[in-house]
Amino acid sequence: xxxxxxxxxxxxxxxxxxxxxxxxxxxxxxxxxxxxxxxxxxxxxxxxxxxxxxxxxxxxxxxxxxxxxxxxxxxxxxxxxxxxxxxxxx
Numbered sequence: 001x002x003x004x005x006x007x008x009x010x011x012x013x014x015x016x017x018x019x020x021x022x023x024x025x026x027x028x029x030x031x032x033x034x035x036x037x038x039x040x041x042x043x044x045x046x047x048x049x050x051x052x053x054x055x056x057x058x059x060x061x062x063x064x065x066x067x068x069x070x071x072x073x074x075x076x077x078x079x080x081x082x083x084x085x086x087x088x089x090x
Contacts, residue, residue: 013074019047047072 022030032038035045051065058064
């Protein structure tokens, strides 16, 4: 899913590509429409938030989750990473 300097990104699935294009454009109404509409449960969205367990415990000593990108049930366990995970200290 590398960015194409000559145009917008293109994914193999047109439905997923339409959702990401709407999100990139910042049009929330189109994004929701491309995800299936306002009445579609989140579990049925084409593209969902990808979570991972946090490396550190929270203030209450609990292991929490953190967002690391997005994924789609259309591509299975593969994920489309929205940011690079940095390990270690700065």
